[in-house]
Amino acid sequence: MKSIFAFVGKVSLTACLGFSAMGSALAADQTIGALFPLSGPNAVYGDVFMAGSDLAVEHVNADNLLNGKLSIAYEDSQGLPQPAVIGMTKLVNVTNVPYTLSAFTGVSKAISTIGQRNSVVAVNGGGVGPDLAQLGEYFWNVIPLVNLEVRAAVPYLVKERDIKRIVLVYIDDPFGNSILEELESELEKAGGELIDTLSVPTTAQQFSGVAAKVRAAKADAVYVASYGAQQIQIVKQLRDNGVDSLLVTYSGYAVPDAIALPESEGMIFTGQSVDFTSEDPVTQRFVKDFTAKHNREPNAYNVNYYNATRLFALLAQALEAEGKDVTGENLLKKRLETPSFDLVGGTVSFQENGTLLFPIKINTLKAGKTETLKTVTFN
């Protein structure tokens, strides 16, 4: 027992020392926060997001874009609202960051109040729930939200593939419910029909019963709307239990684990279209260095968190040049007065609701490789 307390004592001492050291070294350096799922069933996403943001930090520091060094303080959100709020409180009150990266719909909604109250910018590059566009002026999205994806997928399915009867399997949370709404209205517009909807709880792992109901509905296609481990389990168990209709899903499926699953063969999934062949130097450098570092092509999440981090650097650079403090308030002002940014994928501008607009591509998986069927542009 004694040893435990001795341990705790030592630890708190180290913590205090750590603080005083931190306080003095931070003169011109910039730290931004990030709330990523680093543990729990959604941890696969954390690695993907970090691959993007870390590369951006390397590039920003190599270019000496800022007076000091840029670094990211990562907090583990587990992809869940509650730990995220605690992590955000720490980032805002202790680390004093002006800008945080956020991911996941539930997480982003939960932390948005803290960001707004304390004038700290939160930027989402992973969550795609449509309500993310309405979380106040301190909440930005560098990712097209899922309503765009559904809007691209449904007309394609109904008109070009003659798929009219769709069953939806969705996770029972804000994200899943927004897909449900979007799918209902889009199918109606396009002349299709949502013949059954099956919700699953966030913690469920066993889907053979759900699969039986999907089969009984005899649909042309099944739209699967979940994320992380559960999304992959649903697909595998649907196929295992004799569901052989077309499976359709959204950008959340674009993680290596899911693509590697043999049952994913032939699935259709939408995603944000980034033109990696673009000539601009930002994109070229990103693609080259990312591929060299990770030995594979970057995906949309890598791009988004690279962009989110680079966006901060661009805004902070401009503020430093004007001799202004890099605070959340000034960052927001700067963004509003800057018409466009050079990010990966080209020169982009924010919409009025703080969301970037990207074209959507419709992909399929053939022999484990992603193949683009169509690209849909919105205005």
Add this chain to the structure above:
Amino acid sequence: MLALQLAITGLQTGAIYALTAVGFSLIFGSTRIFHFSHGATFIIAAYLFYFVDVSGYGVIPAILAAASGAIVFGLLMYRFIYVPIQRDEGSFFTVFVASFGIGIVVQNVIGMVFGRGYVAVQTSLSKSVELAEGLYVAPLAWIAVLCATVFFAALWYFLRFSTTGMALRALSDNPELVRVFGLNPKFISACAFAIGSLLVVPAAIISGATQGLNPAMGHHVMLISLAATIVGGIGSVPGTLIAGLVLGLAESLALLYVESQWTEAVTFAILFLFILLRPSGLLGRSATH
């Protein structure tokens, strides 16, 4: 046809629940130790099987690894956690909190070692075969039912006819009687842990193959085991077996009427009502206090 399909799915789930629950019930019924980290045994077995199998050693060594891992974990828990606690004052809750703590440790260690994400087990046995129009059954369902039958038959034979088995049944009522038999109660308790943990192994391997692995999967299994133990009647192995099957069936058949997020609530509503109306369980021996 949907009802029949769900019933068969439920039977598979029920067989898995029954195996885990009987393991827990055996330990709890004979030693009165609330072994909440029984769920941890489940993930240890599942991950060991998976790890040895994908490393290319084959299925039999993988099963052996899972079985020995489960038994060793059960025995270690007994020897290094429960015995020291009970030496002092074996309050039910002290044991519970300690066991819950170890469950957290195991879940996170597994996550660090094997990855926190989802692991899919590739096997052709989880692929369903169409038996009749709209009726799909995976070979694993039959394996689950077969495993449960074999294990329960062996367990029944053991409890009925071996000296250790009889001592095990006597342990909860009268530890002194066990001494009269010339056996050490501690040894008998250790046996309960070994056998209880072993029963988890087939359940863990089969669920791993049907739904994939994830370090958090032990939690749900543990809750179900506890519910089945109470509904079946504490100390009654046949009662727990039936309760496990019933809970599996109920969870699956409930889908006919409600969305899947309500199925767990159905299980625990059954549990709650049982405690209020028939606390001794389905086949319980002792009534309320």
Add this chain to the structure above:
Amino acid sequence: MEAYLLNLAILISIYSILAVTLNFIMGYAGIYSLAHAVFFGIGAYASSYTALNFSASIFITLPVAMAIGAALSLVLALPALRVRGEYFVAASLGLQVLAVTIFSEWKGVTGGIGGLIGIPPVNIAGLEIYKPGEFIFLTVVTLIVVLVVINRLVHSSFGRSLQAIRDSESAAAAFGKNVPLIKTISVVISAALTAVAGALYASYLAFINVESFMLDTSVLIMAMVIIGGTGTQAGPIVGAALLLLLPSVISYLDFLPQTEIGSIQQIIYGLGMALLMIYRPGGIIGRKKVTSAGGSK
């Protein structure tokens, strides 16, 4: 830094209220509930719903939260009257799981998994309290009030009856004590005070969802009580402080890989629980040995 410490102090006082109220039924009435987080949640949802839809005044939100918590606690009192020991634990566990389902599914009131966002700050006669520096006073004062109330109760004839029931229900009944009534009242009081903690928590974080009120939270509160010392006055508070400080301290260890911190925190938390139960089952404060309240005989 100061703000962070304040934040931690606020959470510790809120969890102390939870631990103290659980200790009241656990340590003095022998009711070992694994459903304490349910009443924490009911208080949080009830007060948030009231604040979002009607009035954020503390003189309305708190009474509403307490009344609803008290009324719904009868569901827990029911099995407490019927069964003891592991049966009651299992019943409370069942209640906990049921409540989580209802918290996640009754979206009109609870917001489902997405939860309720933008919960208004506590409003005391027009004064809005949300800054940590101000909120800390509110939580500490509430904690003191709760402590005083419970201390009074424990040392009254009611408290003596409770302890008599804990030690031997049949003996207490033989002495002419109305056992069911006394048990019910203690559960109701505990739930109503727990609901207060929920109300404070909700308006402090401005966000709640079902994850704060799951089985893990119930076990955490129980661990606070047991680790601190069941049936002691200071024990629950010490337990709450210890269990909340531990993870925060770990998250400042710079040498740990960032992606593993979550797991390491959990491992230390779990190991700590087990080791304390082995080496100090009576809790840190507890001097006397715990009475075996779990025995079903």
